[in-house]
Amino acid sequence: MGRAVVALATDPDRARWNGRSLSSGGLAQVYGFTDVDGSRPDAWRYLREVQWAGRPADVTGYR
Known part of the structure; x- marks a missing residue:
């Protein structure tokens, strides 16, 4: 979330x-930043x- 704030603050x-x-x-997606782990x-x-489609929870699909 911090990277989102920085992106917004520096966007003219x-x-x-x-x-x-x-x-x-x-x-x-708009600014191109990633989470600290690169995801x-x-x-x-x-x-x-995943969730609404009734598929099993899997962190791979989230990141």
Whole structure:
């Protein structure tokens, strides 16, 4: 989440995000940053593709 804050703070066009709810996973796709372990977690994709689809939980699909 800290990397998302840095990306937003240094974006000269950050006003485009005003009034929106953002996820760090979505911002990682836009700004290209990763988690400290080099992965790019996407909780919403995990919910859609794994949990809501009834598949077994697996961290591999999340990261």
